[in-house]
Amino acid sequence: MAQMCGGMGGEMEPNEKVHSMIAELQDEIEKRTGKNYAAFTALKYASQLVAGTNYFIKIKVGPSECIHVRLYEPLPHTHKPVELSAVVEGKKEHDAIEYF
Numbered sequence: 001m002a003q004m005c006g007g008m009g010g011e012m013e014p015n016e017k018v019h020s021m022i023a024e025l026q027d028e029i030e031k032r033t034g035k036n037y038a039a040f041t042a043l044k045y046a047s048q049l050v051a052g053t054n055y056f057i058k059i060k061v062g063p064s065e066c067i068h069v070r071l072y073e074p075l076p077h078t079h080k081p082v083e084l085s086a087v088v089e090g091k092k093e094h095d096a097i098e099y100f
Helices: 016-033
Strands: 042-052 052-060 064-072 081-093
Touching: 016 042, 016 052, 016 081, 042 064
Parallel strands: none
Antiparallel strands: 042 052, 052 064, 064 081
């Protein structure tokens, strides 16, 4: 089923694009949280079509700790890079990805 503009899709397995985006923004995410993560692995993600795309990504950062990050990818014609919008700490692997 196609995703409706503005609606957030269901959780999916991360693809190469998701892995690449979090690798590119890991330093900025760590700066935002004030922590350096030994582990940094995308587990799941969901997306939302807006004037561009929001990516909501669950990242495993410790043995039992996850963070959720929201990245914004502008429309291709803008030639702007992906940006970090928000980080939610204190999540667990079983926590569902929700809009934030």
